[in-house]
Amino acid sequence: MSPHRQLALLWGGVAAAIVALSPLAARLAAGLPACPVRAWLDLPCLTCGATRAALALARLDPATALALNPLAALGWIGLVGGGLAAGILAAADRPLPRLRLRPTPHLRLALAAVLLANWTYLLLAGV
């Protein structure tokens, strides 16, 4: 099996495991402490709201998840949705699309801008 197909099956397995474990998400997250950055500085860190967004997605509430941390919510949706799609295609022996990110300066700049925009949102929304 090609590494490309192995990756698709691995991604699919990870996505399926996340879905399967989602009923336990609230129990697992209950043990997590509050964000010390917010406690000390009264400001959200870059990942503030990510756990709550994941819990909202586990409850199939994407609107709340996006409001809590848009980037984290989209990341979770992409990880699980893309993984399930890739896994099904690979398991069915169907052709897999190739996603190849060229590490151009524009892409790097865009990535940094997205991170900054998400943090700005968290600061303004007071997540």
Next chain:
Amino acid sequence: MIDSADSSLAPPPPPAAGGQGNPWERRASLGYGAGLLESIKLFIVSPSAAYEQTLKRGDFLSPLLFAVIVGWFGAILGQIWQFFFQGSLLNLIPPDVRDQVVPFLSTTPIELAISMILLPIFLVIGLFIWSLLFHLSLLLVGALGVSESGFEGTFRVNGYAYVVQLAAVVPFIGWIIGLVWFVALQTIGAARIHDTTPGRAFVGAVLPLFVCCVCFGLIAVMFGALVASAFQSG
């Protein structure tokens, strides 16, 4: 769907890129036990040589299996230490802090058994997600400009860097050693596998820790400071 060769735990085919394969990647000829032990030894005592031998491409299964085996073994070591020292360590912590720490610790044999069974699943999820974040970080710092192996290379670097889970053999401070060691292995591995500079590889390794784990890092520092103060006052 999956042919017979795919469903086995067979090592990767002959190398297409990179070195000749580290001992774990040559387990077909060395044997599974010898390949695993020699790889663990190599990644501990000579990580540069280990990553020099590691294939840049070939398969996802080898680093995945390696990470799950050493990660599971490291977790068992950690649980053994916890079993022997949890009580005495908790007695050093102020009662109000102890109440916050106790929920994180497995207390009953059933919880322990469940966590050991589920651990490989969490290890695979963690390895995959952390490799994604590491890869994005390497992309952000421009470390993938001439990389031939792409995400697979990053996954291979991270999978073999999971050898740091064995740092759990050191009680109390094993996780700190493991964290520093993990960054060092990621730096060495990414520089070698992606043909980038150690500086870019280091920034790429550290960036996700700051972005994603600043909270956990601060909690760790707070916990460490509390334990240290408890030792001093005791």
